[in-house]
Structures are given as structure tokens and as C-alpha cells.
Amino acid sequence: MAHHRVADGKNSLRRRGVSRGLVFMLLAVLLVASGVVVWFQVGDHVGREGDAAAATCVEGPATVAIIADPDIAEGLSAIAKSYAETRPVIRDHCITIAVRPGDAKITLDGLTGNWDPQANGQYPAAWIPQSSVWAADLVTAKPSVVDGTPESLVTSPVVLATSPELGAQLTGKLDWAQLPTLARRDDSLTEFGLRGWGSLRMAMPTGAQSDASALAAQAVAMRITRTTGVLTAADASSKGVAAGIGALTEAAPRSPDGTPVGAATAIADAADAADAKAAPIHAVPITEQRLFQLTKADTTAKLAEVLPSGPTPLADYPFLKLTGDQVPEYAATAVADFFRFAEEPDHLAVLTALGFRGAAPMPPKTATVTFPVTPNPMASPETAAVVDINRLVFGPTS
Structure with missing residues (x-):
């Protein structure tokens, strides 16, 4: 009978293990993945710190003045109150929009001459007269104080x-x-x-x-x-x-x-x-x-x-955004943000309820x-x- 030779296991059987290259590759993947996780955790932490810093108003609170025709001032003040409830932070300032009624002739004279804060109050970042009758006079007399083309919320x-x-x-x-x-x-x-x-x-x-x-x-x-x-x-x-x-x-x-x-x-x-x-x-x-x-x-x-x-x-009722040395950048940004807020139908309805015409229900x-x-x-x-x-x-x- 023929016999097959059985070889010695120590010499003929080779151990089958994981190759060193594959091990190194897996380790590299794990290192990269853990690095990504750490990166996102650090980024999220930095983001939360940034939000927290903004929420604490690094530059402090700031009141931004708007002068408006007496007919629309009351409604705009109500919208400004709603805006304040959103806790707006602009350029690290906690913003309060203060709308006050103002006589158009007095306001025009102040904007085209020397503004007297004792008589006229805080210099405004925006002016909303009754009509472009006043906007035309301001643009003609002193165009440098008007920022961009005026827009209207209502008519x-x-x-x-x-x-x-x-x-x-x-x-x-x-x-x-x-x-x-x-x-x-x-x-x-x-x-x-x-x-x-x-x-x-x-x-x-x-x-x-x-x-x-x-x-x-x-x-x-x-x-x-x-x-x-x-x-x-x-x-x-x-x-x-x-x-x-x-x-x-x-x-x-x-x-x-x-x-x-x-x-x-x-x-x-x-x-x-x-x-x-x-x-x-x-x-x-x-x-x-x-x-x-x-x-x-x-x-x-x-x-x-x-x-x-x-x-x-x-x-x-043109929304005249004002510019110049007396209007800080945060104030200019704030009035633009407030205008967009006031344009939203729920807020615009405050004005149309007073009898103004706009993109909201009439009384x-x-x-x-x-x-x-x-x-x-x-x-x-x-x-x-x-x-x-x-x-x-x-x-x-x-």
C-alpha cells in the first residue's frame, strides 16, 4: 500500500495572520476618524463660545434712533417692540430700535444744517417722513446724508x-x-x-x-x-x-x-x-x-x-436710511435689519390695521x-x- 508522507506541522504549515500593511492602514483610518471627531468637537465648542460672546453683547447695548411721521410712528414703535423681543445682536451690540415722532420741517432743517441733540434728540439712523415731498428736499439739499434709494413699507x-x-x-x-x-x-x-x-x-x-x-x-x-x-x-x-x-x-x-x-x-x-x-x-x-x-x-x-x-x-412714507459721521456702522446695519423685519406680513399688518395700504390685510x-x-x-x-x-x-x- 502506498502511503502519503505526512510532513511535520512545524515545518510545513505556515501561520496565516493579518498583513502588517493592512494593520497600518486600519490604524491610519482610525487616527483620521478620531481627528475629524475632535476637530468637529473643537469647532462646535468654539461656535458655542462665539454665540455666547455675541449673546453677552461684547460692545454693550446700543439704542438706534428712527424719526417717523406721527401717523406711522405709533405702529412702527409696536413693531420695534416685537423686534426687541428677538434680542437682536448686530456687530456685537445688543440693539434697541427707538422710534419717535418728529415734525418733518424740523427734521429736514436739522439734517441739512447742524443737528442739535438737545432740541431734536439723538441723531437718527433713519427717517420716515409722510412722503417723498421731504425726501426730494433732503436729497436736493444734502445728498451725502442719504444711503441708497429710499423704499416704502406702506402707502x-x-x-x-x-x-x-x-x-x-x-x-x-x-x-x-x-x-x-x-x-x-x-x-x-x-x-x-x-x-x-x-x-x-x-x-x-x-x-x-x-x-x-x-x-x-x-x-x-x-x-x-x-x-x-x-x-x-x-x-x-x-x-x-x-x-x-x-x-x-x-x-x-x-x-x-x-x-x-x-x-x-x-x-x-x-x-x-x-x-x-x-x-x-x-x-x-x-x-x-x-x-x-x-x-x-x-x-x-x-x-x-x-x-x-x-x-x-x-x-x-419713504424709509430713508441715513449715513455720515453720526451714524455708526452698527446703527446703519440695524435699521436695514429692522426694515426687513417690518416688511414681514405679520409685522406689516400692524401698520395696515391703522389704515395704511400694504401687503397685509386692511381694516x-x-x-x-x-x-x-x-x-x-x-x-x-x-x-x-x-x-x-x-x-x-x-x-x-x-
Whole structure:
């Protein structure tokens, strides 16, 4: 029988183990993986330390001032309170936005001259006047203090406040272009079936918050010049525009307190809307938002809202971001961040609830203000045109 030889196990059987190369490779992978874990842990720790440092306001608290038209200041203050609840930290400052109402003329004078903090308060990082009537004056007088192109959060159309009797006759029949003739010609309201009413007695206030007077004059200028696009400086400086606006301002009865609200209140309180002594004012340009606030509690209409045909002028409440030595970088960044915050629908609703128009729900209609669709909003005129119209309405600047 043949036999196979069995070899000695010590000599013929080789031990099968893991190769040294594979071991080194596994060790390298483990080292890299542990290094990555440590790296992320360190990065996360550094990130948490950075967040903690920011949360403690390394540079301390800072109050950033915004001056706003009195009509919008209250709503913006409420939005600023909500903004503060988010605990904003900008450039290592804990930010508080302080909105305060301010007279436009005083603010303009301060921004174009020497700002007096004792009289005017903290220098603002932003200004929100009632309309671009003031923005145009600021950009013309001192463009270096305005940062970028102003934007608007909300708007309000300019309408005419009249007695309900007059409003019923004018609605749907009145054009902006007719106003100078109706103010100048004797017994002009007979054209609307109103015998014994005389000429249109339309106030053109020039006191506080009287932007509507200048905005209405812009609409008149557009119709006089038959402008279909943007009102230009050439349009505004034409003889026809000067004559038309001159007819309005020269024939205008005085508002009791120099404001649109004072004139509208006089209309509402008149015992006889047709009688010249009892009712020296027939109509006054006013923002729809202000008319809403004035009449929202009325269960029976004491005033009417008349929207003449033609392009409708808008009070646009421009958000003017200011710049210069008195506006620190953190303040400029803060007002830009606050503007974005205020644009959010939930926050913008605070303003539209007050009667402003914007991308949020409007309040319910009232006996006077129904918030009608504005089919033809007026395009913003050239800056020089705005300034020219301002001078015709308000007179030369001091």
C-alpha cells in the first residue's frame, strides 16, 4: 500500500495572520476618524463660545434712533417692540430700535444744517417722513446724508375730504385738472347741480403733515401738462402748472390750525355745507389713512372720501436710511435689519390695521372710508419736479 508522507506541522504549515500593511492602514483610518471627531468637537465648542460672546453683547447695548411721521410712528414703535423681543445682536451690540415722532420741517432743517441733540434728540439712523415731498428736499439739499434709494413699507392715497352732500355730487365726475378752474371761477359748483354753493372752497394747508397739499398739486400738474409717464422738471416749471397751482393756493381758505385734519374737522362740524359763512371750507386734500383715523368711530358719515379721476398721488412714507459721521456702522446695519423685519406680513399688518395700504390685510370699511381700488397710482415724479411743486405750494425755503 502506498502511503502519503505526512510532513511535520512545524515545518510545513505556515501561520496565516493579518498583513502588517493592512494593520497600518486600519490604524491610519482610525487616527483620521478620531481627528475629524475632535476637530468637529473643537469647532462646535468654539461656535458655542462665539454665540455666547455675541449673546453677552461684547460692545454693550446700543439704542438706534428712527424719526417717523406721527401717523406711522405709533405702529412702527409696536413693531420695534416685537423686534426687541428677538434680542437682536448686530456687530456685537445688543440693539434697541427707538422710534419717535418728529415734525418733518424740523427734521429736514436739522439734517441739512447742524443737528442739535438737545432740541431734536439723538441723531437718527433713519427717517420716515409722510412722503417723498421731504425726501426730494433732503436729497436736493444734502445728498451725502442719504444711503441708497429710499423704499416704502406702506402707502396711502391722497383723497379729498368733503361734506357728504358735496361728495355725492363730485364722486365719479371730478378730475384733478378741474380743481383750479372750480376754485377760481364764480359759482363753479353749479356745474355739478349745486346752486347756491358758489365756487369750490378747497383748503391747501401748509402746516404740519400737509404733504397732501403738495401731492394733490402734483396730480393737478400731471393733468394740466397731460403727462402720461413721470412728471418732469420741465413739466413742473411750465407756466400752465404755475398758473394752475397758483389758482388753487390763492383761492384756498385757511385751515383753522394749518393742517388737513383741522380743515376736515371744520367741514364735518359745519351746520350748513352750502353756506359760505357756516362752511368756509368745502374740501381739503388729505391722506386716506388720516381720514380713516379721523372718522373710524363715526357710525354716520360726517365726511366723504372723493377720489378724482387721473393718476392718484400717494403718500409713500419713504424709509430713508441715513449715513455720515453720526451714524455708526452698527446703527446703519440695524435699521436695514429692522426694515426687513417690518416688511414681514405679520409685522406689516400692524401698520395696515391703522389704515395704511400694504401687503397685509386692511381694516374693515367705515361710514366714510371704504378703501376703494386705486386703478391708476401716480408714478413718482422726478426729484427736481417734486422740489419745484413744493416751492409753488409751500413757498421758498428759508
